[in-house]
Amino acid sequence: MKKLFFAVSAILLSCILASGQVRNEIDIPDLDGYQTLKCDFHIHTVFSDGTVWPTVRVQEAYKEGLDAISLTEHIEYRPFSKDIKASHNRSYEVAKPLADKMGIILIKGSEITRSMPPGHSNAIFLSDADSLEQDDYKDAFAAAKRQNAFIFWNHPGWEAQQPDTTLWWNEHTELLEAGCMQGIEVVNGKYFPEAHRWCLEKGLTMIGNSDVHQPIDWNVDFAKGGHRGMTLVFARERSEEGIREALLNRRTVVYHGETLIGEEVYLKGLFEKALEIRDVKKGSKSVSVTFYNNSDLVFYLKKSGHDTDIRYFRDYTIRPHCLHTITVNLDNGVKSGKVNFEVTNLWVEPYKGMECSYAVEL
Amino acid sequence: MKKLFFAVSAILLSCILASGQVRNEIDIPDLDGYQTLKCDFHIHTVFSDGTVWPTVRVQEAYKEGLDAISLTEHIEYRPFSKDIKASHNRSYEVAKPLADKMGIILIKGSEITRSMPPGHSNAIFLSDADSLEQDDYKDAFAAAKRQNAFIFWNHPGWEAQQPDTTLWWNEHTELLEAGCMQGIEVVNGKYFPEAHRWCLEKGLTMIGNSDVHQPIDWNVDFAKGGHRGMTLVFARERSEEGIREALLNRRTVVYHGETLIGEEVYLKGLFEKALEIRDVKKGSKSVSVTFYNNSDLVFYLKKSGHDTDIRYFRDYTIRPHCLHTITVNLDNGVKSGKVNFEVTNLWVEPYKGMECSYAVEL
């Protein structure tokens, strides 16, 4: 009988590998000195209240072109515990061999799951998740901090816990002051403008995650070009340590549908790296610029205040993987000027696009 | 803390229900006196070597428009048993409440998993799966038979067990004679022409299943209109008992990609129920028939031998949910005749389409 089992098991493994080997890379440019890593730090499996085996999460990540994930099972909520009894580290252990094989960076993490305040938080880069099982939530955070975890507040505007408005509680101030909050989820399924504001004001890292519980295909319409909510991490190297250093230094942008949310320096970098100038044609009264968008990102442009002798688009959409030509007309003998516009889907503040200004001259 | 758990649990349940409530009905007509039930009798979950929780299988079935499924965990192969220790009935128990809520008929089954011969078999309509755990495979089959199970041989041409040719072994003759084989999988991922031939020769029920282990979205390209391999069961009533009676009386057709495999009486029934005549126009030398294909099925027609004075299509594709007009020309004063063609994707024998002949007259 052993022979049979071996045979079946080999088939299973080869199936997993075969179906997982198709990877759709996400085309988002690197920045000078940094690699752009695509990360999801909030994921569940059957080891808490998700509905898939941990290896599925690795394969999903591979197929979608992610670089790093964390399986952040609830410490306090394990509805399948009648059938599955295990250490809080077990989900990580089950997924690790396949993650290594597939080149996915797997970061050990857990979700500290409490009513509001302080609600749910994720601690990642843990060495031992079991030590987070504590009666008092402060002890759980303290245990995470002792392991040098990076801790962020999850879905602060989740309606089950904040039914009307997204509030910052005293408990969050305490956690922040105790060094137990380094970031906040600005996106988890949906966008939380208050979290975005708090990150800007308090110097916290902006995080975007999927919080997926079901097979990811149920949540994301890949056939329509969709992607899961994720954090773009600008890392000095493609490694767990590279990600940790970047998170601590707030080098992230949140990628949510067609919107990017982050600090202007990174958004500007992505915008300018994505667009390769191919040609500049100067006429007697106009300048035409031809450029290629080498990324999967779309950019929505909207003209800002400008010299009336400089005529150009009111709105323009820079579609991905597409060659574009934009023409600027200079009227009334004007020889140079500024082209000003907002990129309305790159948010430097809640719902506020990034302003750009480029010089043109004949 | 209880309150919290309740809240999270309620959220989870409502999510499951919400995301599962979108059902894409499969449009395949009923036959006179029978409902056409869409069934998959071969499915795995984390309780054997699948990678999803049993409730996922119910939700997938609901979304895809299935009527009945069976979770047929391997009795002898449970690679996750280090983390999941449970009765062989447990998968069924976990899924049953949601199946009832969603109106999916859940049939208790198991896979008897042995090397070749006799290979793998499924026993469905079990009352107690645990009793199938036996050292000798004959005892396992006997235990299933004592429960009045319907037993069928799985993927007889699986290359891991039949690397070169698909053979019928003495052990299969013994099982057949002992009343321990009522059907064979003619389709499991792929089509097995030998199984098709054996079903015809030995009076066995033709079965088609998915044998899904991963999330179903990995195997089927739904965005391209794909569907899982399944058995169409022509049942007197939509119930577990209705399905059993139909299986015992061989009232099935296997639905595999664009192909239907089964006995002519059922294929002809599906073909004629799918096509609603809307209009017949008679000219002096031609007859035009307008009909609507009310089903999701496509039909590929190819002209057969015919009177040369009867002119019509050489090949014709009847696309689903589409109105069609076919014109037949009668030359040289001929007043009536026969239109003969093969429906090349309705297989009455291995790779052999169903022949049709319809009379026309001016």
Added chain:
Amino acid sequence: MKKLFFAVSAILLSCILASGQVRNEIDIPDLDGYQTLKCDFHIHTVFSDGTVWPTVRVQEAYKEGLDAISLTEHIEYRPFSKDIKASHNRSYEVAKPLADKMGIILIKGSEITRSMPPGHSNAIFLSDADSLEQDDYKDAFAAAKRQNAFIFWNHPGWEAQQPDTTLWWNEHTELLEAGCMQGIEVVNGKYFPEAHRWCLEKGLTMIGNSDVHQPIDWNVDFAKGGHRGMTLVFARERSEEGIREALLNRRTVVYHGETLIGEEVYLKGLFEKALEIRDVKKGSKSVSVTFYNNSDLVFYLKKSGHDTDIRYFRDYTIRPHCLHTITVNLDNGVKSGKVNFEVTNLWVEPYKGMECSYAVEL
């Protein structure tokens, strides 16, 4: 040789019909006393600067589930006139037989094409388009008015003519006062909030059109569920006259991506007809309502100001063709109250959603 031509021609016609016979109905409910007709009143063909033959526009309309279209060739701009010389009525004449055959209402129209002011306008329900060929634009409008045309201003915020801001010119006041403007395009490719505002203030009919020039598949991603911009017309009967009467009485809603733009009475009607209550369950402290969205429309709900003892969703998405259950909790012994929310994608004013308030009681 005649015989050959006949044969080829018959093939051509049957191909056109065959490929055109697949119609995807758009599921948007009728209102009490009115049929909801899906209309596009701004379309081009090779008879002005479009790139397809007029019959293609009829087939596209059929396939997409439209009820009525107007081929509105530019009177003044005909770049293909070296090869195609024809009356301005010719496009209509070419398309009419197929439109009749396919049940598409074809309305004779033309585009009066001038620089700003007054820019471009469409006149529909014409009897003779040739009479609109005039040196002075006022004569062209007068000719249209003499034919009892319905006239609307096209794409008022088109950047080629209004490069910075969308202005209302004196010429528009004159046209309005002369009875030569009954509506404005609120949507043409994109949404014009100023046009929306003007329609509300001046009592003009809101119109949404595609202004398609190329094959429609280049502009709309049907595989992703997209649709062309269109006008929903609430007509007493499905006829050209029914549409005219509805337009004159401003019974329209503009359908643009996932957004509907119109007067509250019609938006509320569509919302309530789309949602069929299937079940209301009253608990001791909560009421659950189950309803089915029978339409292709999605509705985005956002909670408005409410009694704090009435707890329900903050945001909720009512997906199309999907069963939903919403639960309202009544706390602190409250027995009844109001559920208030905004439907954020049904716009009663520029970018302003429709407010709803429904009573609940235990």
Added chain:
Amino acid sequence: MKKLFFAVSAILLSCILASGQVRNEIDIPDLDGYQTLKCDFHIHTVFSDGTVWPTVRVQEAYKEGLDAISLTEHIEYRPFSKDIKASHNRSYEVAKPLADKMGIILIKGSEITRSMPPGHSNAIFLSDADSLEQDDYKDAFAAAKRQNAFIFWNHPGWEAQQPDTTLWWNEHTELLEAGCMQGIEVVNGKYFPEAHRWCLEKGLTMIGNSDVHQPIDWNVDFAKGGHRGMTLVFARERSEEGIREALLNRRTVVYHGETLIGEEVYLKGLFEKALEIRDVKKGSKSVSVTFYNNSDLVFYLKKSGHDTDIRYFRDYTIRPHCLHTITVNLDNGVKSGKVNFEVTNLWVEPYKGMECSYAVEL
């Protein structure tokens, strides 16, 4: 008014260019010494019985990743001639400037359109299409031949002309002997096995074309990964002359759905260039080969006769853009042997796949 016209015209042009600039390259490898050019030599526009303007055909070709096209209007069948009167060269002239701009090789051609025999033929590389307008078909072929045209028989099995069987007529022998037939369409909408056989027997070039009349999106489901039927031409250079030289020397493969049809030397070349060996692992009793399919092509493998001590797949599908690992087991102390299989979708004869044999050794 001039200014207006200029403005509108510029917009039109920029729209055409903008929407046409997205090109989806078809990934099919080059062969040693040859570029693989994707060509469609059979296309219609409004200048015969197509329904789009010639520029649309250039833009479609650009978007789909084609290298070369020919607009082959019927000489004898021009149903829109009431509105469009023009030289038979006009379609080419209208499309040429855009083709040059977009880098599409535009080949002047025409369709000689007669009843059977000899049916329809295309002549390409013409200098003057008008000279093909002749009463006697032989004069039309002679006129084409005088221009050094490459001439091929179109859709030999078209049911409108060959209702029952696909026959070769005496007239075809005459054309062949007169040097007026260099190739045959093996694919035009569907596959013609007889044409395939004739090409092999008579040394004719195998051609595959779309024969598109409507917007191409109506015929091909691009969202499902479809492509038009086309000819892969193995050319010494990417130019009209390069294509002509390759066609005359029969260096083509027909690309039809998932099937490639052609001579073994080219099919074998495509197969081996598409698969890049990444790794070979030798165990004590097995060899594993890891390779990447760098093409858009799928390959279906089916085991052929082999040494029973060499165990490997029965069937295997090499999906495009995917990493694969195939393991071969050597039993009973065997140290080396042959892996034999058929690639069932690369047809070297009608419906007959290409045989492959590769050596393995420990």
